[in-house]
Amino acid sequence: ENSTQAQPTRGGCPVRHSEGACPASALAAAFDPFEGPYQVDPAEALRWSRDQLPVFYSPKLGYWIVSRYDDIKSVFRDNVLYSPRNALEKITPATPEAMKVLASYGYAMNRTLVNEDEPAHMERRRVLLDHFLPENLEAKQEMVRRLTREKIDGFIDRGRVDLVEEMLYEVPLTIALHFLGVPEDEIERMRSFAVAHAVNTWGRPTPEQQVEVAHAVGRFWQYAGEVIEKMRADPDGEGWMHYTIRKNAEIPEIVTDSYVHSMMMAIIVAAHETTSLASTNMFKTLLTHRDAWEDVCADPSLIPNAVEECLRYAGSMVAWRRETTAAAQLGGVELPAGAKLLIVQASGNQDERHFEDGDRFDIYRDNAVEHLTFGYGSHQCLGKNIGRLEMRIFLEEMSRRLPHLRLAEQEFTYLPNTSFRGPNNLWVEWDPEHNPERANPALRRGSVHFPVGAPLRKEIARKVRVSAVRQEAGGVLGLTLEDVRGRPLPRWSAGAHGELCLGEYERKYSLCGRPDAPGYDVAILLEEQGRGGSRHIHEVVRPGTELKLRGPNNLFRLDESARSYVLIAGGIGITPILAMADRLKMLGRDYVIHYAGRSRASMAFLARLESDHGGRVRIYSKQEGERADLPAIVDSLAEGAQIYACGPARMIRALEDLCAELPGNTLHFEHFSAQGSGLDPEKESAFEVELMDSGLTVAVAADTTLLEAIRAVGIDLASDCCEGLCGSCEVSVLEGEIDHRDLVLTRAERAENRRMMACCSRAKSGGRIKLA
Numbered sequence: 001e002n003s004t005q006a007q008p009t010r011g012g013c014p015v016r017h018s019e020g021a022c023p024a025s026a027l028a029a030a031f032d033p034f035e036g037p038y039q040v041d042p043a044e045a046l047r048w049s050r051d052q053l054p055v056f057y058s059p060k061l062g063y064w065i066v067s068r069y070d071d072i073k074s075v076f077r078d079n080v081l082y083s084p085r086n087a088l089e090k091i092t093p094a095t096p097e098a099m100k101v102l103a104s105y106g107y108a109m110n111r112t113l114v115n116e117d118e119p120a121h122m123e124r125r126r127v128l129l130d131h132f133l134p135e136n137l138e139a140k141q142e143m144v145r146r147l148t149r150e151k152i153d154g155f156i157d158r159g160r161v162d163l164v165e166e167m168l169y170e171v172p173l174t175i176a177l178h179f180l181g182v183p184e185d186e187i188e189r190m191r192s193f194a195v196a197h198a199v200n201t202w203g204r205p206t207p208e209q210q211v212e213v214a215h216a217v218g219r220f221w222q223y224a225g226e227v228i229e230k231m232r233a234d235p236d237g238e239g240w241m242h243y244t245i246r247k248n249a250e251i252p253e254i255v256t257d258s259y260v261h262s263m264m265m266a267i268i269v270a271a272h273e274t275t276s277l278a279s280t281n282m283f284k285t286l287l288t289h290r291d292a293w294e295d296v297c298a299d300p301s302l303i304p305n306a307v308e309e310c311l312r313y314a315g316s317m318v319a320w321r322r323e324t325t326a327a328a329q330l331g332g333v334e335l336p337a338g339a340k341l342l343i344v345q346a347s348g349n350q351d352e353r354h355f356e357d358g359d360r361f362d363i364y365r366d367n368a369v370e371h372l373t374f375g376y377g378s379h380q381c382l383g384k385n386i387g388r389l390e391m392r393i394f395l396e397e398m399s400r401r402l403p404h405l406r407l408a409e410q411e412f413t414y415l416p417n418t419s420f421r422g423p424n425n426l427w428v429e430w431d432p433e434h435n436p437e438r439a440n441p442a443l444r445r446g447s448v449h450f451p452v453g454a455p456l457r458k459e460i461a462r463k464v465r466v467s468a469v470r471q472e473a474g475g476v477l478g479l480t481l482e483d484v485r486g487r488p489l490p491r492w493s494a495g496a497h498g499e500l501c502l503g504e505y506e507r508k509y510s511l512c513g514r515p516d517a518p519g520y521d522v523a524i525l526l527e528e529q530g531r532g533g534s535r536h537i538h539e540v541v542r543p544g545t546e547l548k549l550r551g552p553n554n555l556f557r558l559d560e561s562a563r564s565y566v567l568i569a570g571g572i573g574i575t576p577i578l579a580m581a582d583r584l585k586m587l588g589r590d591y592v593i594h595y596a597g598r599s600r601a602s603m604a605f606l607a608r609l610e611s612d613h614g615g616r617v618r619i620y621s622k623q624e625g626e627r628a629d630l631p632a633i634v635d636s637l638a639e640g641a642q643i644y645a646c647g648p649a650r651m652i653r654a655l656e657d658l659c660a661e662l663p664g665n666t667l668h669f670e671h672f673s674a675q676g677s678g679l680d681p682e683k684e685s686a687f688e689v690e691l692m693d694s695g696l697t698v699a700v701a702a703d704t705t706l707l708e709a710i711r712a713v714g715i716d717l718a719s720d721c722c723e724g725l726c727g728s729c730e731v732s733v734l735e736g737e738i739d740h741r742d743l744v745l746t747r748a749e750r751a752e753n754r755r756m757m758a759c760c761s762r763a764k765s766g767g768r769i770k771l772a
């Protein structure tokens with residue numbers, strides 16, 4: 001791929017701005033990913049971009065930088081418009097001298113998986129996927145455990161070590177080589193090459209360094225070829241690369257020779273450097289957030305999500321690359337065909353438009369798993385569960401055996417490059433006299449088993465205490481919640497909700513307190529027709545009661561760029577609306593509130609609305625014969641105004657009808673079910689599926705996916721993206737016609753009717769299908 005280095009158009013901002021000069025041109029021109037703020041903290045370095053210009057051209061790099069979560073995800077999602085073909089290209093074009101050196105080694109790094117286009121990529125990925133499935137990784141845990149323990153045994157009485165040198169470099173490397181089936185006597189040589197490969201691909205070597213690096217990379221390339229030859233001599237060898245080599249013999253048109261050689265080189269960095277750096281970042285982050293470290297030491301069940309939050313907050317892959325195959329529109333900017341993009345996951349991972357209080361490290365964040373550190377969609381990291389399982393075991397062993405660990409005074413150094421991030425060393429210290437296992441030798445061995453895979457959302461929640469209880473109106477109970485240990489709760493944005501968990505009962509409530517209040521306020525309506533949950537809360541909750549709270553999350557975001565706002569609330573729907581009104585008032589915006597309810601006595605927050613938003617509020621009490629005239633409200637909408645509505649389904653549907661002809665961004669409403677399948681039961685039909693293996697027949701309702709229905713009867717099925725992109729949830733079809741909705745299967749495979757993606761595809765209308 002070295003010959004295809006397009007020269008960037010240097011110079012000013014090529015973005016066509018509607019008026020005046022580019023608002024951020026000075027910042028865009030100054031952006032340099034190899035030094036300065038980006039090297040210190042890539043997420044912080046791009047805060048201005050997330051806020052002002054989420055897609056901008058960097059003249060210094062010749063790339064377009066993408067910094068917001070949603071934009072990055074939509075780039076990952078569309079691997080045809082945004083081709084991954086430049087993912088392993090030298091980001092700093094090779095000098096002619098370096099090219100000469102590389103050529104002298106016959107260097108021909110080409111397509112692997114990560115930089116392969118469709119349809120070749122998915123065909124290859126699916127052939128090579130099995131080794132990465134959670135059930136095939138379970139057995140690896142023992143080896144990771146053993147290696148980790150040996151390392152800790154070796155240094156536990158020393159009191160001060162560089163964790164990278166003593167453990168975090170070598171264990172992931174050994175595990176990677178074992179997984180790949182590369183002979184262990186190759187470890188030392190492999191190790192020397194990885195850095196050269198990273199600098200070559202993502203760094204900015206000086207012209208002199210270019211030559212030096214080219215020699216190292218050339219030798220690595222030749223060496224990778226030798227290792228492959230050695231492995232070919234052992235046709236029954238174990239591990240993923242042996243398997244790959246067998247597939248290369250069996251289906252050389254899919255698993256090509258060039259692929260095998262290129263992958264042998266790329267995978268060393270992919271499988272090991274990524275995990276070493278992520279683990280180093282993890283310890284650094286946890287030890288600088290002592291509360292979180294202590295929580296993990298006290299309760300190891302927090303570890304899977306703590307690892308995920310470390311991957312979000314301080315991941316090891318901070319930026320990845322794509323290239324447009326046609327003109328595209330992204331983040332309000334027109335991109336030409338052939339535009340090279342640097343999509344900065346580290347920035348997206350802290351984007352407060354997706355993660356509440358995004359730059360806060362919070363191991364209780366229930367959507368940490370939505371980070372982009374592993375990429376997303378069809379190329380999403382195949383090895384993510386290997387990385388996770390190693391990080392969990394490192395953390396579990398260290399926090400159990402060395403809870404008194406602390407970060408030593410030190411200066412951190414990093415390898416300057418765009419993408420791989422983690423300190424070169426991590427000095428930690430502790431007092432061996434206080435090693436808990438000296439008093440209790442059982443602590444050496446006690447360990448917790450973590451099932452392979454993503455952390456389960458249902459197990460993530462923070463403990464809160466009710467600090468005040470109020471009657472907000474007839475049948476409406478107001479609670480104020482505080483962290484049980486008195487720590488500050490995360491900041492939240494208007495429209496956010498928290499999920500209260502009390503025994504079996506789990507329900508989402510909008511946060512409605514004043515923005516600067518230290519606790520969270522929620523208001524809970526007693527639902528006579530409900531399943532008893534709200535009654536339970538009304539009856540048992542007292543000041544001092546402890547509950548669990550998941551969130552905050554926001555599925556009802558306020559677009560702060562509208563010209564004016566109409567807020568509409570029905571009944572208890574006032575809660576998010578109140579928070580929005582507070583926010584708009586703070587911003588000094590133009591807004592009105594329409595609030596309808598059965599009777600004034602049943603309507604919460606009337607007094608607060610009057611005191612904080614008086615003059616902007618219209619109240620409609622049904623008992624007094626008042627009604628909100630929705631058609632008139634919509635009719636008199638000013639240009640550029642947006643409506644935010646929360647209330648009974650009937651009210652929302654009426655507004656949807658009234659706004660049907662208005663611009664798409666006019667009506668926003670709260671839908672708490674957005675985390676479900678998102679299927680519209682009016683457009684879908686139910687079907688039945690027979691599972692031959694288990695002999696079960698399962699009904700799939702119109703608003704449910706096949707994946708959900710199969711899981712509901714207790715059958716485990718892998719999944720990742722849940723939108724037909726990644727190929728994880730494939731099931732074998734024996735009979736029945738399938739309505740394929742994925743982007744994984746080829747046309748020929750669809751016609752064959754032998755497989756389907758359970759997360760999105762369904763039986764053709766009213767049909768019945770049989771699965772293996």
Ligand code: HEM
Binds near residue numbers: 076084386
């Ligand atoms: C792809 C990150 C560990 C194997 C990727 C991608 C990223 C990534 C960002 C590109 C995703 C995309 O384009 O959407 C990481 C991180 C790791 C990790 C942060 C550790 C914390 C591993 C391990 C292995 C591995 C341990 C193998 C043993 C792969 C492979 C791909 C990949 C084969 C290409 C998948 C495809 O294109 O279909 N990884 N990785 N990774 N990773 Fe990882």
Ligand code: FES
Binds near residue numbers: 722724730
């Ligand atoms: Fe990704 Fe179904 S295709 S989970």
